[in-house]
Amino acid sequence: MAVRANWKGAITIGDMTCPVALYMAVAPPGRIALHVINRATGHRVQRHFIDSETGEDVAPGDQVKGYETPKGELVLLERADIAAATPESDKTLRVSAFVRCADIDELYLDRPYYLMPAAPDAAGLFRAIHDSLAAEQVAAVAQAVLFRRVRTLLVRAYQGTLVATTLNYDYQLRPAQEAFSTIPDHALPRDMLELAERIIAMKRGTFDPATFEDRYEAALAALVQAKSEGKPLPKPHPLPAANVIPLFEALRESAAMADKGAPTPRGSARKGGAKGATGPATNTPSRAGAPRGRRKAG
Incomplete structure (x- = not known):
């Protein structure tokens, strides 16, 4: 089935105009949709x-x-009032x-879309834009009316x-200061930093999204299948119990086990709160990490 474009228009760079179309790059979350059902009748609830x-x-008209x-x-706003405040779109990414x-x-960065040429004769111009951005390692900052709002977009070369x-x-x-205001600001012992650096070096891997698993989605799918087939329900796999020990002790234990060639104890990261010590080899980025400088993207 052909993918439907979410938006069609043109991208303009100075006097250059190229017809393009936007396609969602990320599918909506969750592959299993659950409905609300009346237990007594089995009917869906409205x-x-x-x-x-x-x-x-309250009737729709009211x-x-x-x-x-x-x-x-x-302050009541009629549909006509809201429509009057909605900017008109000229279908242009400027x-x-x-x-x-x-x-x-x-x-x-908010939501990504694939940007593709929208006309057969636009392929050459589209390729020129792509190659120029890739060669210069820059992104284009553009504005357009998308889905009734004026949005700023970042256009980058990608695969x-x-x-x-x-x-x-x-x-x-x-x-970021609001989120990290309660964290005390003090210097860590050098030996603790050295232990952490050793563990990071030993656990260094590559970013491979194919190895990421939605455990909730998989468990939900197994539950639905078991219920539909009348089989015993699968047992949940609880996380290992957390025994609270000092972070420094957990790091030292992880480093010692790694030096001996033995697997790192599964509970160490949960005990001390250091995910990097026992996480998978995949280098997973996180937005909940240390605060970053807030530079504008254009």
């Missing part, structure tokens, strides 16, 4: 909007959007600047095509 005070159903002000006043890929802060990623606004990002 949702109704009810008045919070009277408890009566439903209207509203905004509650800080003073508790309600490039305003080029930034080095190395300068892009990943915290600003022979282009990826256009919508960007988060600056006001959406919470300052």
Whole structure:
């Protein structure tokens, strides 16, 4: 089945215009959709909007959007009012600047889309844009009206095509200082740092997303299959119990076991909270790590 484009238009760079189409690069999460069922009848349950005070159903014609002000006043917005505030789209991705890929802060990256040529005669121009971005190792910052909002996108060369990623606004990002304000600022002992560096060196691997597993999705699929076939339900696999020990002791234990060629105890990372000590060889990035500098992506 052919993939349907989410948006069609053109990308403009100065006087150069190339017809393009956007395709979702990431599928919606979850492959198993669960419905709400009436246990007594086996029928699916439908949702109704009810008045919070009277408890009566509210007909679609009586439903209207509203905004509650800080003073508790309600401002009603009709569909025509909202439509008037929605910017008109001219189906154009206008490039305003080029930034080095190395300068892009990943915290600003939102949702990726594949950007493909939308006309047979646009392939040559599309390839020229791709090769230029790849050769210069830069990304194009562009603006367009997408899905009723003015969005800023970052267009980068990726595996022979282009990826256009919508960007988060600056006001959406919470300052890292707020998240890490409770962590004490003190120097760690040098021997602890050396132990951590040794463990990182021994566990160094490659980034391979094919090895990542959604354990919840797999367990849910096994549960559905067992129920449908009338088989005994699969037993859950609990995580190993966590025995709280000092982090430094856990690192020392992990390093000692690695030096002897023995497998690292499975509970060490959970005991001391150091995932890197016992995690898989895959180098998995995390947004919950140390705070990064907040550089704008354009």
